[in-house]
Amino acid sequence: MNDVANGPSLFRPVAHAAGDLVALGADGVRRGSDLLRDVLAVARRLPPPGPGSEVLVVCGDRYHVAVAVLAAWERGHAVALPPNAAPETVRALRRRPGVVALLHDTDTPDEFDLRPWLGDELSPGTGPSGPVGGADELSPGTASANAVGVGEELSPGTGPAGLAGIDGARVIATVYTSGSTGAHQACPKTAAQLLGEAATLARCFAVTPARRVVATVPPHHLYGLLFSVLMPLAAGASFVRETPLHAETVAATARRHAADLLVSVPIHLRSLTVLDAGELPSFAGVFSSGAALPSETAAALGGLGLAVTEIYGASETGGIAWRRHLPGALEATWAALPGVEIVADASGRLLLRSPFLPPDAAIPFACEDVIEVVEGGRFRLLGRRDGVLKIGGKRVALAEVEQRLLAQAWLADAAVAASAVEGPRGQEIVAAVVARTPGPDAELVARVRQGLLQWFDPVVVPRKIKVVPRLPREASGKLTRASLLALFERPAAKEGPPRTEFVIREQREVAGGHRFAVQVPRDLAFFRGHFVGLPVLPGVAQLVALVLARARALYPELGEPRRIARLKFRRAIAPGDELELQLRLDAPRRQLSFTLARAGEQCSAGVLDFSGEFASGLEDMSGGTGG
Amino acid sequence: MSTAAAPPAPLVREIKELIIEALMLQDMSPDDIDPEAPLLVEGLGLDSIDVLELAMAINKKYGVKTKADDAQNRHIFASVNNLATFIHEQQAA
Numbered sequence: 215m216n217d218v219a220n221g222p223s224l225f226r227p228v229a230h231a232a233g234d235l236v237a238l239g240a241d242g243v244r245r246g247s248d249l250l251r252d253v254l255a256v257a258r259r260l261p262p263p264g265p266g267s268e269v270l271v272v273c274g275d276r277y278h279v280a281v282a283v284l285a286a287w288e289r290g291h292a293v294a295l296p297p298n299a300a301p302e303t304v305r306a307l308r309r310r311p312g313v314v315a316l317l318h319d320t321d322t323p324d325e326f327d328l329r330p331w332l333g334d335e336l337s338p339g340t341g342p343s344g345p346v347g348g349a350d351e352l353s354p355g356t357a358s359a360n361a362v363g364v365g366e367e368l369s370p371g372t373g374p375a376g377l378a379g380i381d382g383a384r385v386i387a388t389v390y391t392s393g394s395t396g397a398h399q400a401c402p403k404t405a406a407q408l409l410g411e412a413a414t415l416a417r418c419f420a421v422t423p424a425r426r427v428v429a430t431v432p433p434h435h436l437y438g439l440l441f442s443v444l445m446p447l448a449a450g451a452s453f454v455r456e457t458p459l460h461a462e463t464v465a466a467t468a469r470r471h472a473a474d475l476l477v478s479v480p481i482h483l484r485s486l487t488v489l490d491a492g493e494l495p496s497f498a499g500v501f502s503s504g505a506a507l508p509s510e511t512a513a514a515l516g517g518l519g520l521a522v523t524e525i526y527g528a529s530e531t532g533g534i535a536w537r538r539h540l541p542g543a544l545e546a547t548w549a550a551l552p553g554v555e556i557v558a559d560a561s562g563r564l565l566l567r568s569p570f571l572p573p574d575a576a577i578p579f580a581c582e583d584v585i586e587v588v589e590g591g592r593f594r595l596l597g598r599r600d601g602v603l604k605i606g607g608k609r610v611a612l613a614e615v616e617q618r619l620l621a622q623a624w625l626a627d628a629a630v631a632a633s634a635v636e637g638p639r640g641q642e643i644v645a646a647v648v649a650r651t652p653g654p655d656a657e658l659v660a661r662v663r664q665g666l667l668q669w670f671d672p673v674v675v676p677r678k679i680k681v682v683p684r685l686p687r688e689a690s691g692k693l694t695r696a697s698l699l700a701l702f703e704r705p706a707a708k709e710g711p712p713r714t715e716f717v718i719r720e721q722r723e724v725a726g727g728h729r730f731a732v733q734v735p736r737d738l739a740f741f742r743g744h745f746v747g748l749p750v751l752p753g754v755a756q757l758v759a760l761v762l763a764r765a766r767a768l769y770p771e772l773g774e775p776r777r778i779a780r781l782k783f784r785r786a787i788a789p790g791d792e793l794e795l796q797l798r799l800d801a802p803r804r805q806l807s808f809t810l811a812r813a814g815e816q817c818s819a820g821v822l823d824f825s826g827e828f829a830s831g832l833e834d835m836s837g838g839t840g841g
Numbered sequence: 842m843s844t845a846a847a848p849p850a851p852l853v854r855e856i857k858e859l860i861i862e863a864l865m866l867q868d869m870s871p872d873d874i875d876p877e878a879p880l881l882v883e884g885l886g887l888d889s890i891d892v893l894e895l896a897m898a899i900n901k902k903y904g905v906k907t908k909a910d911d912a913q914n915r916h917i918f919a920s921v922n923n924l925a926t927f928i929h930e931q932q933a934a
Binding site: 458 | 864
């Protein structure tokens with residue numbers, strides 16, 4: 215970053231001089247002078263900026279991503295990077311207010327293909343047809359005070375390092391989370407967040423201009439964008455344009471372009487372990503993020519002579535911490551990235567102060583992870599906050615059970631989840647494990663159980679342990695609770711009697727009422743026969759079996775409700791959902807209001823009237839199915 | 842890649858079983874998989890992670906490695922028959 219005395223911080227995205235290498239690939243080498251020429255050519259064709267204007271960037275080639283993003287910034291726009299290139303996703307994002315143009319390098323033959331405007335590209339179509347987004351050609355003087363303005367002629371030898379610095383407070387990008395709940399969440403980023411982090415990463419990992427990055431992850435998620443495009447740009451280093459997937463392709467691509475930094479995710483790194491020592495080039499650095507790197511993969515890569523640097527962070531928070539596994543020595547603790555401060559509150563919850571947080575974030579920002587700070591300011595990651603539960607009065611962290619499983623050398627992978635059950639336990643832990651060498655399931659399960667009993671009270675040792683060939687992880691390596699629990703679903707024929715009660719995990723008294731943490735059991739009777747294949751909880755079940763049941767237990771004196779008012783069903787409730795129920799009693803009016811929310815989003819709400827002033831009965835309750 | 846000769850039927854069946862086992866498609870039997878149908882998206886609906894998983898399983902079982910070019914790999918993993926032909930050729934080589 216470049217601090218201007220008494221002025222706003224300006225961030226320069228590119229450090230390259232004209233002759234410096236920027237990108238390598240099958241479609242050719244690009245240097246600083248090429249990048250500057252192409253950025254200005256594309257910027258000239260973009261419509262003028264307005265408040266909140268965004269350019270949608272859907273490019274697979276990293277050089278095209280760099281050109282599109284820098285051109286949009288140079289012109290005064292922000293960019294939005296769709297979570298995937300699926301036509302429906304792109305169509306939906308094009309409808310976002312503020313989106314003024316689309317830049318892509320896909321095979322869709324339309325005027326938004328940016329390749330015809332680039333100097334060295336063979337134009338696949340008829341060539342440039344005019345500005346994108348239907349706006350006028352840029353008139354001189356509309357751009358902000360640029361070092362190299364889009365309206366200016368280029369003098370020979372100019373490099374992209376001369377592109378305008380960007381005010382740190384300006385929102386320059388929207389990235390999307392992959393989202394363990396399935397929904398994509400938009401994360402707007404300022405220049406200080408995004409370019410500040412790129413510069414910090416380049417310094418922290420000593421990325422010199424000679425380094426060449428190859429990545430197996432696409433450049434549209436925050437991690438891929440930062441590590442495979444923005445970090446090399448900030449460092450004056452270069453990147454490979456393609457995204458190889460198969461182990462042999464990764465090795466060949468890295469060799470062909472003499473790449474020495476590999477940016478990847480655990481599941482891709484795992485597939486590299488089929489290679490023999492010497493097949494992979496000796497990378498100076500290997501980065502992994504998106505999910506925890508299984509110790510088996512780290513050890514196998516160590517055997518190939520590779521040290522893996524793991525990055526801990528999230529789309530919402532940016533990078534938080536890192537650790538490096540040296541061959542033969544797995545690292546258990548994390549170090550905060552430069553400028554990031556980490557403390558734990560009394561419950562162990564991670565409290566974060568970071569220049570990569572959104573400007574409007576609460577400081578310190580309370581993360582959903584639990585940590586243990588150890589000597590030297592480093593910390594151990596203990597797992598998600600919601601991963602701590604009580605079984606039969608014994609407190610247990612799911613992450614700890616999982617770590618003890620992964621520490622058993624004969625297991626290749628393992629994961630655990632909590633699931634609601636009938637009876638005094640209330641919930642139980644289920645575990646799915648992948649054995650390295652096959653054997654009879656019963657023997658393997660007994661061995662897993664024996665291993666855990668050395669560490670845990672028998673009450674908390676998973677009762678259901680399933681041996682599977684592999685875990686249903688997502689592309690990022692993430693494993694959702696729902697897909698893990700699905701492994702344990704009983705076949706329909708063996709289903710037991712259906713349940714009619716919700717699981718109340720926690721109950722608290724709050725001002726004017728009560729708050730409950732509720733789990734919706736997967737085998738709740740109300741899901742039977744309701745929208746086959748798309749189970750949602752009927753509204754009447756929410757009211758009678760949950761809201762009214764709690765109300766009767768808390769306030770038996772109220773009697774029967776006479777009327778229901780302001781009843782709303784906004785979001786469908788599905789099996790396995792974790793909900794928060796709030797009840798507020800207006801005692802003088804004998805009215806009880808309720809809200810049912812999931813992850814802070816309201817699912818349903820209404821007011822139960824016990825006053826007896828209306829005698830219309832409960833017929834209002836039949837409305838809505840919760841979906 | 843030559844597709845002149847059809848791959849041996851036992852190998853085709855073995856690969857179907859390997860796919861079902863490696864990708865946990867417990868609800869399927871080998872007969873449910875059309876050896877000519879695309880494995881990715883439109884057919885079995887495999888994604889890139891499944892393909893990597895399958896590549897590892899094939900490496901383990903047959904000692905065969907995929908190509909150093911993802912375009913060729915897309916062709917190899919396009920269908921059960923392509924996969925069987927590739928493994929057959931590699932084993933013969």
